[in-house]
Amino acid sequence: MKVKLRIKRFNPQKDRKPYWQEFEVEAEKTDRVLDALHQIRWYQDGTLGFRRSCAHGICGSDAMLINGKNRLACKALFADLGDYVTVEPLRGLPVLKDLIVDMEPFFAAYRAVKPYLINNDQPPLKERLQSPEERARFDDTTKCILCAACTTSCPSFWVNRDYLGPAAIVNAHRFIFDSRDQAAEERLDILASRDGVWRCRTIFNCTDACPRGIQVTKAIEEVKRAIMYAKV
């Protein structure tokens, strides 16, 4: 089948403002938007800018706004999208070129929540024990691939770029509810600040956008409750 892609282009070295460009490519229903973007870059317009790596939804490189919704281009099939598809860069992060956005603000928010296990006890000679139930408590938030689909779908983030955003909260959740971690309070203090969880207005865009199926809004709510009742 023939599919049309309407892509938002912008090269700051040449263009004064972004513009739309249409491309037509031959594709199968089972093809992904990423396949079509490759066809364009390889055979039609070598200047088209986008990121990608694993091409099956694990590495988190190719989140973009596809038909008005944040998705990974490698998991968005034409069978589900139809034959006319609009593609734009993620919202809320500076556009560097075409579909490539500056990820540094996103990773800075991630780093701000101390996204690593903190446990100051001398570790045992073998593994620390953790029951399957304790392990299950934070399973959902370990799935995050840092693609930014959630954070850049959040209206609260669009209007306040200092908001740490859903992805950072998800990664804090992953440690706050890990029975082996001892720094829940430090993280909850960070998330209780002006740019933390209270910016969340429970809009659920993040949950809809997550390509890993993480219950993002639920995780944020759990963090809010932990702050309010001062217990994990």
Place this chain on the structure above:
Amino acid sequence: MKYHTYDAVVVGAGGAGLRAAIELTDVASVAVVTKLYPTRSHTGAAQGGVCAALGNTEEDHWEWHMFDTVKGGDYLVDQDAAEVMCREAIDEIYELEHMGLPFNRTPEGLIDQRRFGGHTRNFGEGPVRRACYAADRTGHMILQTMYQQSVKHDVHFYNEFHVFDLILSEDGRAAGVVAYELATGEIHIFHAKAVLFATGGFGRAFRVTSNAQTLTGDGMAVVYRRGIPLEDMEFYQFHPTGMYKMGILLSEAARGEGAILRNGLGERFMERYAPTLLDLAPRDMVTRAIYQEIREGRGAEGKDYVYLDLRHLGKQVIDEKLPDITDFVRTYFHIDPAKDLVPIQPTAHYAMGGIPTDIDGRVVVDEKNTPLPGLYAAGETACVSVHGANRLGTNSLLDILVFGRRAGAHMAKFVKENDLPPLPKDAGERVQAMLDSLLKANGHESVAKIRTDLQRDMMDLAGVYRTAEGLTKMQGILGELRERYQHIGLQDRGSLFNAELVDAVELGFLLDCSEALVSSALAREESRGGHYREDFPKRDDQRFLSHTLAYKRDNGQIELRYKPVVITRFQPKERKY
């Protein structure tokens, strides 16, 4: 050109690179230079598990693990290296757990373990539970944990900097690397006492592959062009269960949990090929069995694929232990593995060969294992060799952890004891010349078309089955592709995220890796592990119990030399499962 000076530079931010950087960063100044963002590396795509003889669910010993690794590698494994890996695996897994990796747990709270291909109890008696895992996203958890630790240790990253050249000083030491900044097009010289390449494999040389778009053999090709040999490049692993046509990996963990391979007639054909281990035989054997079934007309619907049958595992096991591969199958095939048979075919997966190193990650450049001072490699880029002629499942994650750490530790010692080597005046010139030429390239050939032809022919002529005739033909084709590569044309003349230029450079890297593979494979007139010669179907220890070293000479010719295999505990035997 911009200049940076560090004690050590790590190229690549997958598991091996980050593990080394974490080891180094508190004791030396380190830059991690990566063409991606750190969590984008392909370590994250590894699924099934990482083996260590913890014995958490049944009796196990590292000596059994070592034996399986040696036998699985068809006795081409260097046994001193395998011993180090399997012994140190145990503490490495505990260390990972202490870093926070969320392993699945037993009811007692220990790290849970499951079965995996080729891993056995008591030297081959039957399958053993040795693979520590986190659902079917073990690689994702390892990569995330490594990145988390990098944040904790404040590792210094240069993200989206693509290394195009290695700098050697006049006295023959590694002196740094030359990188191309994707966001600006600028050249950066990283001057350092020690350099580690941890850039992964080159699966993109083949048509059907489990590898990321970005796995183009960069590190291997960069050092190869500087006169350093590549070891055992003919040993390339095709994983039995890639998704039909797409190549996306469906973990061996599926078979570890009990899934079965079926041909078009519905038969469990592995009964005929590996009566003891059945579907959990090593990958090279299962892959050839699938090809054989297809050749004999028993493929599914008469085509070039067979089925992975997970239906009897039940929805709960599938959802809890194999959630990611279930998601892939649902997303891309629109079928449900709890109800439907999954179409699979072998997919190009892993390079057993690579840059030769010793057990401390030091790059060694000849038959006598002479190290090149300051140069290191680890992970799939390297060849220690712990995988020999065929890697066992889970051992790649173990390899990156154990040898990433060991390389980092050795580099820490090296940079303390050595001064900064002098930087050659022309350090960035070769890269500058290459960029100048690419930015002017206006020939009629397309990079994408050359790459597609390369991938198609490598798959057919240098893939699972090989012959002298096919490999010779492939050598000719590589010559033609190389000629066409001289006449490529690019549209993007810009300096901002010029992916077209990067694609062209990466194609050059793929051509180098492919040439080394094909020449090494043509010369090895035997069948061993992942290298199967239809014209020489038997293993020949008399002539070929040795590692290949392929050198690229200045005139473009490839010279092959051989070095002995290190044999300590286990004498070569016939390999049956």
